[in-house]
Amino acid sequence: MNKTKKKILEAALQLFNTYGLPNVSQRKISDHLGISPGNLTYHFKKKENIEEALYFDLVNWISEEFRQMGEKEVSLQNLITFVDSFFVTIYTYRFVYLDIVHLMRNNDVISAHYKQLIISRKLQFLRMIEQFIDSGLFREAELPDEYEMLYKRIQIILDFYLSAEEITENTIGYRPMGNHTLLFMHSIYPYLTLKGKKQFQEILPLYE
Amino acid sequence: MNKTKKKILEAALQLFNTYGLPNVSQRKISDHLGISPGNLTYHFKKKENIEEALYFDLVNWISEEFRQMGEKEVSLQNLITFVDSFFVTIYTYRFVYLDIVHLMRNNDVISAHYKQLIISRKLQFLRMIEQFIDSGLFREAELPDEYEMLYKRIQIILDFYLSAEEITENTIGYRPMGNHTLLFMHSIYPYLTLKGKKQFQEILPLYE
DNA sequence: TTAAAATTAGTACGTTTGTACTAATTTTTA
């Protein structure tokens, strides 16, 4: 990729993350970089194009993480390692998550893509749960659609954990590695079998 | 309260809910009402003042709901009824939740108030759980801070359920009464005792 | 080395933003 284009994306990411997407204009980005607004428009005709470039960067990173997890065996430890790396990526592109509603409302390309994405994510999750049940670590569902509902909650937590931190914490900025993984682990704990809970409690102390 | 002031708040609420807080200017509100911008500035000098008036309306409604719940006995049915009414209120003031990060970032008054609020909410929740444990409906915690973590997740779901719907659903606008209560119920189900689960399964069919 | 292409700077346009100000009108009060 072009050198300037890369620099623009880096600056935009930093500014979006710091001040929030609606608070950062194209001029602020070019000023921040010390380049002319015309130069910026040359590389990205619209602000939406910058958003999209960053969004698809994020998506590619996450796809790569999913691919890597798919290669490993199904285990609690691997799941947790995956969630951990997932949250690091989320944090790197946190403006996407902190302003996700605004982003989707004002950018049809991203909105359409994301809506497709979460459908396949859900299927992936349910397949994984099935494998966990087969391996005797997760219990069978006790309620209709119990694991579909679990996924729904986990999705909300993945998408909005940073937002929740942002509006809760008194500290300015974020602690890069908070308790997100611990929160995720607690979400799945009640669905484990005795065998699963035992394994879980061996791993847990490492995250507290 | 003044008649015009009331009309301004109603219009602002509707426009904020529909188009999103950052997409609605003071002029759009006055245009929508057919009053002059000068008139609007007379009643609310700054846009933030409108946000705050609506936010504190919301807070008052919720306080009233908490008060009403506090009067009733501790039971699953009463809890669910409460969550239901809670979500209706959230939906009425949905712009607060859909743009909550942007709102908090740009409005110090609301931000400060909210951060105080959730502290007392957490304590209320934990007290309630204790009562549920005493009544034999919830099990004891199996992990350190297990119910603190449950609360954290429930808080995220309460605050961001509408956002999750907004970015997930293909329908324009919202279905006023979605599956939020069902989602909440699934959150607490795994923590119930056998007695609690039995009670739960009697109530569940009413919500599907 | 010279022509073409890509990149950059600089400027400018029409809107919209938040907000301030004055003057007219309506309502309230004495």
Add this chain to the structure above:
DNA sequence: TAAAAATTAGTACAAACGTACTAATTTTAA
């Protein structure tokens, strides 16, 4: 009913917005 207060309309302004345009410069390629 007259004076005072509250409310409303209308206008204006500087700043910022997204974006378009042209001209200069640099890089690439023939």
